[in-house]
Amino acid sequence: MTVLVTGAAGFIGFSVCERLLEAGVRIVGVDVLNSYYEPALKRARLARLQQFPHFSFHYLDIATTDMEAAIPASVRGEITEILHFAAQAGVRHSIEAPLAFADANVRGQVAMLEFARHLPALKHMVYASSSSVYGRNQALPFRESDRVDQPGSFYAVSKRSGELAAECYQHLYDLPLTGLRFFTVYGPWGRPDMAYYKFAKAIMSGEPVTLYEGNCLARDFTFITDVVDAICKIMQIPPTGKARLLNIGNNAPESVSRLVGLLEQSLNRTANIHLTARPEADVEYTWASIEKVQTLIDWSPRTDLPSGVDLFTRWFLEYETKVTAI
Template identity: 35%
Template sequence: MKILITGIAGFIGYHLASVLSERGDEIIGLDNINDYYDVSIKFGRLNNLGFTESDLAYNCIIRSHKYSKLSFIKLNLEDKKNLDQLFLKESFDKVINLAAQAGVRYSLENPQAYIDSNIIGFTNILECCRNYSIKHLTYASSSSVYGLNEKQPFSTKDNVDHPLSLYAASKKSNELMAHTYSHLFNIPTTGLRFFTVYGPWGRPDMALFLFTKAILNNEPISVYNFGKMQRDFTYIADIIEGIVQVNDHPPSGNKNWDPQNPDPSTSFAPYKLYNIGNSKPVELSYFIETIEKELGKRAIKNLLPLQAGDVPSTFADVSDLMADFNFKPETSVETGIKHFIDWYKSFYQIT
């Protein structure tokens, strides 16, 4: 199988490309390397995959110095013409779309970035999948789609029509768009709702990274919902295992789907949604305590109310993942935080 991974310079894309390259898959990774956060981390990830920053010219495919079957192209998903040419030239079997404008809070400041990347870019991916007979599209959704839903644990069978941010709305839109293409053009699509992913090489705008940096620098941290926030923190290795399992098994359609009692997570069409979460919500205050323990330093806490666009709690129902793949995330936050902090100290050369 020849696989296109979009967002390869991102947190999840980098780890996925490493794992699939190690097992011998032929991969082309795509990324526009935008400056939403510190690009030195993105270049660090790409360097670990065998790419040199000076070689990364726009719309040029370069080969990895580390993996014989891994290549990279710098490209925007919104660049329909060159994206189409890439699909025409490379004859992909599968696509894993992880490229997106991330961040709930940033969507309040720069909504256009989410329309461009998450809606227009995703439309271009769908069109290419349609026109070039892609055997399976796996794409990143988010736990943020659950929005105002307070029924927990969050199930893919729940209604998700009340998002709280444009980011969440864009991910919900991706799911709807994917179903349409699965229905009309028989393209197998699988959406993965990720729950608060963390671990080595994580994003600098995420809580674990922000807290670790601030505590080490003796700076205050912003603790929203007065530390009572609960998140289903999910370690990166568990997320990658879930993506690999799903990507290897395209949906074929549910012959028993009932249009009188429709299950949102499946369809007559070859379409499926999964949650990938640890199924063990952790209170933010405990998460911070675990970081403090690992660093051997106390945090200076600035206690704040819940922010606009945020939800007080997330909790994944992964019963479908268990039923279909006999898999569920298991890594504890204690283990995951230790691995992250070990990486952080190494990357920033902190002794």
């Protein structure tokens, strides 16, 4: 088995790579290490992966690079699975820089589908979508069968476009494709642009923790280990006949205020709360129905929010101490 992982230095990509490498799987990693958040964290993740002899890395931008030219034919011929996690992230950032999302998330998705359809040994391509595609949907929990034609951000537009492109390529070329709609993934080695990480940094530094006004803001926080478990199982079960979409969430939404309280407890610090109005791009509530993925792979999340926050803060304190010391 040889697995090509795009976004290999990103949060989810890195975490899946590490799990597969520990199991002896050969990984071909691809990443451009963009500067949306500090590349030092991406380089630190990559350094861990490069300790494995069966990991190879290609520094390239999938949206602008000829993948067939960049990946040697001898390697292309052995790729059996693709895990496509490279993307431009950030709901609010998509309001400021929509063209970056069109390039990375739409053009990049099409580039990977084009690359995938010419791989002779490919059994399955799994790609990252997002809970953001549910947009302004008011029905809870979010189900894969729900309409997703009222996006709340351009990030959602770019991810839904990726799903539609996959549906088209499955129809035209019979590609085995599964899209995963991730719900607020968090944990060790996580993304500094996400709220839980920002909250932790602000609490430790005594800076204001910005929360949105109102008591209903909640997210379906999903711990990274549970997400990796799901990905590794799904990867081994390609769909037949049509493209597949699956929610990957905790099926247990928690208030953001409770998250802050757990961070305070775990970090042994008090947050300086600053309330502000919720931006239009940020939805009030997310909640994943996971019946479909449970039927497919008999998977359920095992990490509750207090346990996940504790595991994250242990890593956070160690990592941030190292960064500060440099």
